[in-house]
Amino acid sequence: MNTTTTVLIVVAAILLLGLVLSVRIVKQYERGVVFRLGRVVGARDPGLRLLIPIIDVMRRVSLRIVTMPIQSQGIITRDNVSVDVSAVAYFRVVDAIKSVVAIENVHAAINQIAQTTLRKVVGRHTLDETLSETDKINEDIRTILDVTTVEWGVEVTLVELKDIQLPEAMKRAMAKQAEAEREKRAKIINAEGESLAAAALGAASDTMMDHPLALQLRNLQSLVEIGVDKNTTVVFPAPLMSTIGELGTFLTREAAASRRPAAEVAPTNGSDPPASLLPGVNRS
Incomplete structure (x- = not known):
């Protein structure tokens, strides 16, 4: 009796242990990739899943969007200007089996290829294009990454340039250029104002001459x-x-009075004034 009870207890314990080892829970944002004796037998959807203990092994893969910062890269633009550009990439796994089987570490691989793609795309543009056409550069980087990562079961949803660092000399030159541009616009606006004011004054003067x-x-x-x-x-x-x-x-x-002879202006002492200065006398 004691031997039979012991055997039953051992068998029950083994079954309970096997049940515990076979039970897996897959969360809503995950997919489980099951390997049976080293071979992929499929992906498991979210929920409670049972595996064969010791024979089956399951790896969970997250399907949520991952935010990956791309560290600053020293890049020389097409017009030979050195800039430091950093970006951020957003991607998610769309095929759990490929992301496990096709590549060893999908996050590290995407980080490295994103850095090289960033250098390659920005290097094709001039400095002005890099500063003004960021949307086009972002789209080019995302397209190149998508073509490469589709074999890994990964979809790159978005790439954004985060920061562009310029040399100090280039910053000063751009500041001088912007200041000169503002002064030019101010002078043009002032000249246009003077022209309009002159035209208005001319029209006003014509009106005053008529009225x-x-x-x-x-x-x-x-x-x-x-x-x-x-x-x-x-x-x-x-x-x-x-x-x-x-x-x-x-x-x-x-002036005419000052040019007259002194004799005509002032008479001599004791004599009468000249006849030419008397009123009513004809000087002819």
């Missing part, structure tokens, strides 16, 4: 603007051209 009262209204408006600050300045506006004409007439008269 003399417009000038008087403008003078009154100027007086109103001056009197806003409650100052004591008194302004008497006058037409500019008439003032200049009167000033010219005055200077001409004074």
Whole structure:
């Protein structure tokens, strides 16, 4: 009786141990690749799965998207400018069996091929293209990686350039170029403003010539603007051209008077003034 009980207990323990060893749980985001005596027998979907103890071996493969940073690479662009470019790649496993059988370490392989592809693609572009056409460069890198990794059961979903480091001398040169470009635009805008202002002033002057009262209204408006600050300045506006004409007439008269002989201007002592200076006397 004791021997039979012991045997039953041992058999039950062995069965229980075998059950424990045969039970596997595959999570929702995983797939299980089962090897039976070294050969692949298929992939297991999520849930509770039973294996043959010792004979079957299962490897779990995650199907979630993996974020892989691509370390900074020293690259020489097509126009011989040295830059340091870093990026980030997003990929996921779409075929669990290929990702296990076709390659030893899929993550390390994608990291290495992403670095070489980054150097190759960026090296084909100039510095200006690298800075302005990042979307095109990202798409080119992703396409090249997809062609290579499809045999590994991996799909590259996205590649993005993360950082582009330029030499200090190049940064200063680009800053000077940008400053010169801004100054050029400012001068052009200023010249255009001067041209528009000159055209507006010309049109205003033509209007004032056609309508003399417009000038008087403008003078009154100027007086109103001056009197806003409650100052004591008194302004008497006058037409500019008439003032200049009167000033010219005055200077001409004074010059003619200064050229007269002294005898005609001042009489001698004790004598009468010359007849030419008396009013109403005919000088002829």
